[in-house]
Amino acid sequence: xxxxxxxxxxxxxxxxLTTKTITMNxxxxxxxxxxxxxxxxxxxxFKELKVNNSVVVVRDGAEAIExxxxxxxxxxxxxxxxxxxxxxMPRLNGIEVLDFIKKxxxxxxxxxxxxTTSSSESDISECYEKSANCFITKPLxxxxxxxxxxxxxxxxxxxxxLPRPAA
Amino acid sequence: MNxxxxxxxxxxxxxxxxxxxxFKDMEMENRLTVVKNGEExxxxxxxxxxxxxxxxxxxxxxxxxxxxxxxxxxxxxxKKxxxxxxxxxxxxTCSEDDSxxxxxxxxxxxxxxxxxxxxxKYTKVMHEIEAFYVSFVAYNK
Numbered sequence: 001x002x003x004x005x006x007x008x009x010x011x012x013x014x015x016x017l018t019t020k021t022i023t024m025n026x027x028x029x030x031x032x033x034x035x036x037x038x039x040x041x042x043x044x045x046f047k048e049l050k051v052n053n054s055v056v057v058v059r060d061g062a063e064a065i066e067x068x069x070x071x072x073x074x075x076x077x078x079x080x081x082x083x084x085x086x087x088x089m090p091r092l093n094g095i096e097v098l099d100f101i102k103k104x105x106x107x108x109x110x111x112x113x114x115x116t117t118s119s120s121e122s123d124i125s126e127c128y129e130k131s132a133n134c135f136i137t138k139p140l141x142x143x144x145x146x147x148x149x150x151x152x153x154x155x156x157x158x159x160x161x162l163p164r165p166a167a
Numbered sequence: 168m169n170x171x172x173x174x175x176x177x178x179x180x181x182x183x184x185x186x187x188x189x190f191k192d193m194e195m196e197n198r199l200t201v202v203k204n205g206e207e208x209x210x211x212x213x214x215x216x217x218x219x220x221x222x223x224x225x226x227x228x229x230x231x232x233x234x235x236x237x238x239x240x241x242x243x244x245x246k247k248x249x250x251x252x253x254x255x256x257x258x259x260t261c262s263e264d265d266s267x268x269x270x271x272x273x274x275x276x277x278x279x280x281x282x283x284x285x286x287x288k289y290t291k292v293m294h295e296i297e298a299f300y301v302s303f304v305a306y307n308k
Contacts, residue, residue, distance in 0.1 A: 102275065109272040128253035131246070131275040136303040148303060155299040159292055161279045163272040164265060 027053045027157065030080035032064040032097065033115075034089045041142060042084070042115075045149035051157045056080065061092025065100055068107055079165035080110060082156055085132075087116040087123060095126060102131040106166045113152060170196040171300075174224035176208040176241065177201065177259075178233050185286065186228070186259075189293035195301045200224070205236030209244065212251055224254060226300060231260040231267060239270055246275040255304065257296065 029046070033039050039057055046055050056077075058064045064085070067074045083101070087094035094114065101107045111133040116123070119137040127135050136152070139145050156162065173190065177183050183201055190199045200221070202208045208229075211218045227245070231238035238258060245251045255277040260267070263281050271279050280296070283289050 108275070109269055111272065111278075125253055128255065131252070133277045134255070134299075134304045151299060151303060155278075155295060159278075159280055159295045159299070161263070161268050161281055163269045163279070166269075 025052075027051055027082065027162070028078060028080040029053055029055045030064065030067060030083045031055050031057045032059075032061065032083065032089065032094065033057065033086045034059045035086070038086070038138065041145050042149060045146050046153075048146075049150070049153045049157075051153060060090045061094065061097040063091075064097050065092065068101065068104075079107070081162050081165060083110055083112045084115045084152075085112055087114065087118050087127075095123070095130065098127060098132055099130050109163050109166055111156070111160075111162065113156075115148075115152075170198055171226065172222045172224045173197055173199045173226045173228060174208065174211060175199055175201045175228045176203075176205065176233065176238065177228070177230045178203045179230070182230070182282070185289050186293060189290045190297075192290075193294070193297045195297060198222075204234050205238070205241040208241055209236070212245065212254075227254055227256045228259045228296075229256055231258060231262055231271075239267070239274065242271060242276055243274045255300075 031039065031042055033042065043055060043057070046053055056067070058067050066072050067077060068079065070077050085094045085097060092100075094116065098112055098114070101110065101112060108131070112131075114127045114132045114135040115138055116136075117138050117140075124135050136148060139148060175183065175186055177186065187199060187201070190197055200211065202211050208227075210216055211221060212224075214221055229238045229242060233241070236244070238260065242256055242258070245254065245256055252275070258271050258276050258279045259282055260280075261282050261284075268279050280292060283292055
């Protein structure tokens with residue numbers, strides 16, 4: 001039954017996927033996350049999405065900034081269309097990275113989604129004060145997590161307009 | 168969940184009716200306040216004059232084309248104001264213009280949404296905003 005469902009799923013999704021890939025360029029997402037489990041979950045969830053996307057993973061705040069500045073190993077990389085940012089990370093934490101992005105003339109345009117296990121009031125208000133585009137508390141179980149990632153997709157790629165990254 | 172206060176800044180009567188109707192159907196308890204131009208929106212947000220004592224909105228829905236201070240200018244003022252800048256602002260506009268989209272994100276809009284013209288789609292977009300907001304966007308003030 002499950003197998004059959006998978007096949008039906010494939011048949012119904014495929015045509016949509018083809019039209020999307022033709023009409024729309026690939027959406028680049030930067031995931032800044034140090035927890036390997038969460039990285040795996042997010043990558044799996046993004047694989048299932050209809051929108052053509054590629055996810056780059058960096059594992060701490062300092063690396064995220066190197067990536068966004070195209071420095072070092074990241075020379076020549078393009079700016080992402082959307083950033084998913086964890087808060088608790090080694091070196092620079094997510095709030096420091098957010099602050100850096102939103103104060104940089106070239107980077108501040110990129111929508112930043114805080115995706116974190118924190119649900120602390122002070123984290124939430126600090127992130128909104130520092131211009132996070134939205135703050136999402138990560139659910140702990142896989143089913144709900146998948147739901148969150150799908151809602152990020154449906155909202156950011158179907159309902160909201162994403163800006164073109166600055167040249 | 169507590170009632171959510173939403174401020175709609177919109178001068179088009181048709182869009183005001185559509186939005187009001189859509190929010191009436193929602194699962195989240197909400198109170199939608201409508202103001203029709205940017206100056207009035209600022210007075211509301213700063214609780215001046217007739218707006219003394221109003222609750223702060225937890226979400227602002229903002230049109231671009233408004234008489235007087237337009238939506239983009241208002242967005243800039245909100246996001247530069249220490250007291251107001253943490254309120255999520257959604258641009259809700261007919262414009263699909265790339266430069267409008269980039270300008271708004273440069274000025275720290277939270278989400279930029281192009282209004283669908285057809286009624287069913289319009290209602291659907293409002294419900295998507297609700298679903299996304301209620302389920303995932305933690306915000307309390």
